């Protein structure tokens with residue numbers, strides 16, 4: 604099968620409130636970030652399928668003939684049999700996969716589910732991300748979204764949205780929903796039991812995505828590694844063990860998300876006051892305590908909260924917790940934080956509400972990113 608070359612990007616996300624609770628049906632508030640994952644798909648003519656993932660030091664090539672033996676019919680729901688065959692094929696036996704195995708499994712799963720029943724294309728996929736991997740900023744969802752969009756676009760299942768006079772193109776709602784449904788399959792491979800909130804960010808008008816005022820947010824990466832899959836499973840065990848204790852905590856997180864959403868909406872339509880910030884800060888503190896109660900805190904995150912509190916600022920973990928990233932609300936005029944860098948953390952101020960998944964002409968992508976992608 605002939606495929607079209609394409610260049611795709613998708614944003615990372617920060618969860619303001621509602622991580623973990625959203626897996627159990629509660630409200631979450633997520634915003635997209637101006638940090639993105641980029642994927643370049645290139646057709647080949649030598650019967651190979653190759654994947655280059657320099658962020659996680661993973662570079663693999665297969666012969667199409669090997670992959671054909673693993674084929675399955677076109678599916679939308681996660682096919683446990685195919686996952687089992689793929690795990691055997693890449694040689695993994697334990698339940699919790701490392702970064703490389705999860706990324707390869709998600710790639711092969713989407714590739715084979717989409718193409719396995721027909722003519723399989725020979726291609727190279729290279730991915731490079733500005734997001735820290737496995738740190739709470741939705742790197743797995745951005746990766747899965749890019750994979751799904753690239754495969755669907757390269758094979759003509761969705762149109763190329765690029766117009767000659769535009770540098771970037773976006774898909775219509777119906778195409779985005781198709782991308783989202785395939786990206787969700789990738790998230791299931793990487794996360795186990797995802798809520799879908801992270802990949803839904805590509806749908807810019809999704810109900811989970813709220814209109815937010817221009818807020819200054821500091822992102823801090825504690826650099827403590829953790830796995831979303833393991834943390835989500837840990838919370839589930841705790842709920843099963845102490846349902847009457849844990850369910851009220853999740854209900855309270857739900858109420859925090861709803862109250863925060865109300866305040867943010869007010870801030871978009873009336874003058875912003877110190878009182879708005881006071882409420883946002885108190886909600887951050889309460890939620891951070893709840894996240895500790897449900898077992899996803901970490902001493903590195905406690906340190907983040909202490910260091911920022913000493914400057915009168917309020918922080919919480921974002922994403923799955925257990926290390927990874929935290930967010931700090933910066934009031935207008937608040938300086939950014941040398942003290943956090945002294946703890947060995949990476950931090951950067953970010954703007955929120957970036958565009959969802961896009962297709963690009965190469966000239967619209969930062970040179971340093973194209974430089975990495977063009978190495979392969």
Ligand SMILES: Nc1ncnc2c1ncn2[C@@H]1O[C@H](COP(=O)(O)OP(=O)(O)OP(=O)(O)O)[C@@H](O)[C@H]1O
Pocket residue numbers: 640656657658659701702703704705706707730731732735736737738739740741742743744746793794801829830831832921922923924
């Ligand atoms: N740029 C990338 N290249 C290859 N694989 C990636 C990339 N980014 C993410 N992944 C895959 O996603 C995994 C990280 O997913 P995980 O859900 O644990 O963290 P996250 O998505 O960054 O955080 P959260 O889910 O809390 O927002 C990596 O181990 C890897 O398998």
Ligand SMILES: C[C@@](O)(CCO)CC(=O)[O-]
Pocket residue numbers: 618621622623624625626739741794796797798799800801831835922923
């Ligand atoms: C921890 C979690 O709520 C957010 C991860 O970014 C998991 C999910 O929603 O799938």
Ligand SMILES: [Mg+2]
Pocket residue numbers: 741742743744794801831
């Ligand atoms: Mg993830």
